[in-house]
Amino acid sequence: MPVLLLLLSCLLLSLSAAASNDGWLQFERSQQAVKKFNFDVTFVQMRSNQLNTFRWLHGVHQAAGSLPVQTELEQLIPQDLAGTDTFRRNDRVYYSSPGNSLLVTVNQSIKELPAILFQSQNNIMKLYDAVLGSSTSLSGRTAQLLRLTAFNNGRFSYWLWLDGETGFPLRVDTVDQNNEVLERWMVVHMQLKPSLPQELMGLLSADLPTEPLQLPQNEPQQQVNFQLGWLPDGYQLVLQQQTPIASNNTVLASWLLTDGLHQISVFVQPTAGLPAQAFRDGATTLLVQPKQNIDVTVIGPLDVAVANRLADSVR
CATH class of the missing domain: 3.30.200.100 (MucB/RseB, C-terminal domain)
Incomplete structure (x- = not known):
């Protein structure tokens, strides 16, 4: 009997490890989709009693030549009302709004998009366990549920629904310890394109600043001593x-x-x-x-x- 229990325990651990590995493979697939595909997507963001709609354009341009140069371009456009138009060319992110100067920052992604889709998988694996769930229909497509469950109870978890055909994220829920949805990001229209979306072509040759804004430094004043005596786990x-x-x-x-x-x-x-x-x-x-x-x-x-x-x- 002890040998049987040991074998059963080993089998369960092996199945659990395989399921987790499959989960991370699906997560990697979704991260590749938002970085490598050419697409035109409309999504909604829901938090509290607010709902905002955005159009998200993304593409990768491969310049011809003996040494091919790849340029990644994307644009985020608010659809509900006038707001900030955000676009990125490689590691430079630009913010344009009426009446204000163009602001440039350095980042590999647009911070208004779900950060879980762009951060290093190695870092995320230190904070979460990945478990595949059931499949369902979402926006007319078959979607695979992937739960990223936080190891620490003080950190929120993520539920992702990934397109079964492409791995593209169709929905991302941020949930608390009771699985209550705090925020939801959901695709309502998705069009994959064979090449760079036409709307992004102008960004290829646009004359844009490359240096980020330098914030003014405050004059040194009398120091006031405070200490932060505790950090949440993982921070x-x-x-x-x-x-x-x-x-x-x-x-x-x-x-x-x-x-x-x-x-x-x-x-x-x-x-x-x-x-x-x-x-x-x-x-x-x-x-x-x-x-x-x-x-x-x-x-x-x-x-x-x-x-x-x-x-x-x-x-």
Whole structure:
């Protein structure tokens, strides 16, 4: 009997490992789809009581020659009302809005798109387990469910529905520990193209700035010492600023945390005399915690309990 139990246990572990491996293979397929395909997609973003529609154009252009040069282009266009037109050429992302100068940043993807689709799979595998679910029909296509379940309860999980034919992501849900949907990203129209979409051709030769905007540096002022005594599991400190930014709107200290996929900001300011507050906009929590003569503000995609513990750790 013990030998039988051991064999059964080994079989279950082997099946579980195979299922997880299949899940990561499907995830890699979806990441390749959004980087390698030429497409014209319309999607909606739903969070809280808001619904926004966007058109997403993407293409890869291969220049002819003895040394072929590949250029990746994409554009994100709001469909509901006038807003910021966002486009990318390789690692330069541009933001254009009426009445404002063109803003350029450095990034390999447009940050308004689901970050889970573009971040390094090696980093994501440290944070999530990948398990394939059942197939269903979505937008007239057969979709395969892939659950990315967070190892840590303080981190939200993702459910992805991938097109069975191409692997293209058709829907991405951000869910909490109770599998309640906090945010939803869903494709409502998808057209794959054999070549670069015509609308992106102008970006190939457009005369665009390449240097990102340099933010003005604040003059050094009297340092105020604060410490952040705890970090959520998997997060690291990216930036720590402990000097006041302006005398009329003082930030006494600030920290930026990342787990490679998400970012959390923590600010310390003189108290405004308001009670403790916590709001959630989709998966983003905004918490303000008064402490003696200061207010600690935490903003990021994390549970309210984790945000409270983070604020409590400021000394």
